[in-house]
Amino acid sequence: MKTSIILFFMMMATVALAQQNVGYREGAVVSPQVNGDGSVTFRLRADAAKHVTVVGDWATNGGKGTMTLGADSVWSYTTPALPSEMYTYRFDIDGVVGIDPVNPFTRRDVGNVFSIFYVGGGSADYYQVRNVKHGDVVETWYHSDAAGADRRLSVYLPPSYGETDKAYPVFYLLHGSGGDETAWLELGHVARIMDNLIAEGKAEPMIVVMPNGNFSKQAAPGETADNLGFKPVMTNMLGDYKNGAYEMAFTEIVNFIDGKFKTIPDKQHRAIAGLSMGGFHSLYVALNYPGYFDYIGLFSAGLMSDLNTTREAYKDEDMKLARLSQVGYKLFWIGIGEDDFLYDINTEFRHRLDGMDFKYVYHESSRGHIWANWRQYLLIFAPQLFK
Numbered sequence: 001m002k003t004s005i006i007l008f009f010m011m012m013a014t015v016a017l018a019q020q021n022v023g024y025r026e027g028a029v030v031s032p033q034v035n036g037d038g039s040v041t042f043r044l045r046a047d048a049a050k051h052v053t054v055v056g057d058w059a060t061n062g063g064k065g066t067m068t069l070g071a072d073s074v075w076s077y078t079t080p081a082l083p084s085e086m087y088t089y090r091f092d093i094d095g096v097v098g099i100d101p102v103n104p105f106t107r108r109d110v111g112n113v114f115s116i117f118y119v120g121g122g123s124a125d126y127y128q129v130r131n132v133k134h135g136d137v138v139e140t141w142y143h144s145d146a147a148g149a150d151r152r153l154s155v156y157l158p159p160s161y162g163e164t165d166k167a168y169p170v171f172y173l174l175h176g177s178g179g180d181e182t183a184w185l186e187l188g189h190v191a192r193i194m195d196n197l198i199a200e201g202k203a204e205p206m207i208v209v210m211p212n213g214n215f216s217k218q219a220a221p222g223e224t225a226d227n228l229g230f231k232p233v234m235t236n237m238l239g240d241y242k243n244g245a246y247e248m249a250f251t252e253i254v255n256f257i258d259g260k261f262k263t264i265p266d267k268q269h270r271a272i273a274g275l276s277m278g279g280f281h282s283l284y285v286a287l288n289y290p291g292y293f294d295y296i297g298l299f300s301a302g303l304m305s306d307l308n309t310t311r312e313a314y315k316d317e318d319m320k321l322a323r324l325s326q327v328g329y330k331l332f333w334i335g336i337g338e339d340d341f342l343y344d345i346n347t348e349f350r351h352r353l354d355g356m357d358f359k360y361v362y363h364e365s366s367r368g369h370i371w372a373n374w375r376q377y378l379l380i381f382a383p384q385l386f387k
Contacts, residue, residue, distance in 0.1 A: 029074060029102050030043060038119050040087075042078075042100070043102075047073050049094055052092065054067060055089060057371075058079065058085075059366075059367060061079075084120060085124050086118050087119065088114035088115065090114055107187055110234065111178075123379060127193065130195070130199070133198075136156075137157075138154070139153070139154055139181075146215075151211075151219065152181055152218060153209060153210065154184075156208035156209075159195065167263055168207050169204065169386040170207045171207070171295075172272040174211065174272070176277045176279075180213075180221070181210050181219065183210075188375055190208055194206070194208060194382065203382045207257070211253050214240060216239045216240040242307065244314055251289060268294050269294075269386060270292055270294065270295070271294070271385050273296065274297070276301070277302045279298040283298060283301060286324060288312075288313060291327060294328075294329050294330045295384070297335070299336075301334070301346060301349075303342065304345075321358055325357075325359075333361045333363070333381055335362075336363075337366060337369065338367070350362065
């Protein structure tokens, strides 16, 4: 009898632990509500609030909307019709900014967490799960002699990977400052985009490798030996910023991928691209290893005028550009938004390339330095690879 009582209480304790976070319930307040015309209605119950705004990353009204208090004590705001995209937003309640309490779907960008929603009927349809064959995402670790540490990678394997002995081309996709090996998956929706493009026959089945570009760190915040001691931070606050070590050691990653996965290990079947800092990294990896990549993409590239050109990674840039041109490549793609703060320096870089008769493809979009552009660039760039 005593044993039965003990077992009963142990079982009840287990149930209690399993039920720890069951406070969320869908209630009468619906937010966000995506309407049939593409507008979006936000609602928030905040009885004591005096002023509430919604702040998002859509273009209309600078992404801001002043919410009004209704007779039901619910604040609300409806946007104009929005283009198809994934959007992030937060509420500002009397100066205190936070996520939408009735929307359980969020994303972390650097050190901030945002609520999200999709407006379908266009590009955002590629960012969502469809009834197609799905690839796998693998988190794996490689040892870097240059860094003196094990470092983590995220790898997308196409739906057909492993069904036969077939080998695949590899696309190295690099994140921006403040990002890590999870950024392109969480904010860029790479796995969903590739699943959907491959299913439609718009992109070749390929492996996509997403390394961590913060060379002094092993992995994303919370996933290193520092555990919760390493919090999200912009890369310019880390010791490896602009020292060229990551670029020069990039062949460690290539060699690891070719050794672990079924790849076609040649220049014709490798691509590299990245956003912002990742575009900067992509450029200098390609310039220092011109025999490695036939496809190079700069997405709002974080080009800099204050580089230490005595460092091996950054010295003799014009000579390296000329050498890359001589070795040859199939695609050198540059994309940037007309309102991007890096627009002028990217324009100067293109003028340099023009003066060298260096061939490239240029794409100019609207808006600025935002994920909406980088997801769009991926949708344009990936279908051009390995044709």
